[in-house]
Amino acid sequence: MRTLLARLKERFALGPITEQRPDLAFVTVERETLRPLLRHLRDAEGFTHLVLLTAVDWIEEGLFQLTWLVHDRRRARDIGLRVMVARDAPVMDAVHDLWPTAATYQRELKEMFGIDFPGSPRIDEEFILEGWVDIPPYRRDFDTLKFSEETFEHRAGRGTTDPATHMREHLGIQGGSK
Amino acid sequence: MRDEDMNERRIGVRDELRKRIVKGPDGIEFEVDPISDYYCDARPEVRPGAYAGIVESLFNWARSESLWILGFGTGCGAIEMRPLMTPRFDAYRYGIQWRPTPRQANLFVVSGYLSVKTLKRVIRSYEQMQNPKYVVGLGSCTINGGMYWDSYNTIKKLDQYLPVDVYIAGCMPRPEALLAGFEELKRIIRAGKAEGANLYAENFDWYKANQKRVIHDWDMPDYNW
Secondary structure (H helix, E strand, C coil), X not given: CHHHHHHXXXXXXXXXXXXXXXXXXXXXXXXXXXXXXXXHHHHCCCCCEEEEEEEEEECCCCEEEEEEEEEECCCXXXXXXXXXXXXXXXEXXXXXXXXXXXXXXXXXXXXXXXXXXXXXXXXXXXXXXXXXXCCCCCCCCCCHHHHHHHHCXXXXXXXXXXXXXXXXXXXXXXXXXX | CHHHHHHHHCCCCCHHHCCEEEECCCCCEEEECHHHHCCCCCCCCCCCCXXXXXXXXXXXXXXXXXXXXXXXXXXXXXXXXXXXXXXXXXXXXXXXXXXXXXXXXXXXXXXXXXXXXXXXXXXXXXXXXXXXXXXXXXXXXXXXXXXXXXXXXXXXCHHHCCXXXXXXXXXXXXXXXXXXHHHHHHHHHHCXXXXXXXXXXXXHXXXXXXXXHXXXXXXXXXXXX
């Protein structure tokens, strides 16, 4: 992994690198670097499989963190490429021409986070939700409890019990967290 | 403000449901309007009982002994119905069996959480079942949302949308609990209190209003039989 990262560093401008395990590393790159880097990893370094494409909502920083995780079957190693996208203009380049499976992830991200991937097949169609009318539900400023209370009828009488309290008061079991 | 927003973003009718010209195999072109041509949208009617109480009791006894379940697993609860089909629990000895189509079923077991998307299919399937028909809500999710109580995409009270005869509590209820629930349903049917289909017809507008409040892309007739 070290040698691979060193090799990549010579060719591409890499940002911060996190080495999670000997066979797993994450690299943050700029938006323009992503495509050539993915192509290089696929064609020259043997990372033939796109495992996933996912997003994290860093609402405090005003950023979406996109992660493309690619896998090298032969050497059993993974590398994750991260790109930070501005939350107020969430647009990213599509990579479905490198891996057709990416199109599905891109549709999902469009629906659940509102991140647009121009040119991706069927990107504007509904993916899982039907007739969704609010902001994309995986964004952290979407309040799922409030939405649920406003949208759905709730049955009264629902209660919750903290397991530790219940055990202490009713079963006489001490311990656990204080 | 939300309502206006909803109307603005309301999703139009799907392409396959739009009115269109179709060319038949004999070369003649004709117009097809799927919503009115493929569905009968007559409102459901209340069915009166038999002319004599004793006859209706006989009918109800017969109905209680033939519970044919629509094989529609809406959530994880469907997995608890499989053991009932095995020799160990053998629900068939109680006159219960599973059918692949709503036309042949009279019992809808809503097995677990119901997302808004599934609710739409459930309503369509329920309306296509023959009278008299019964609904069993299986698991906590159908009662009050269960562990999905704060989810943005699952309904919390099944009886807002369909007339429910019996709820079986649990997460998940064991097959034994299901058998007990079916026995309870049989008692209700024999007592002549399982009038779900008539209840649905009587309060049709109320049910439809509730359904349409959560299903925003309503692209089917109000009643599709």
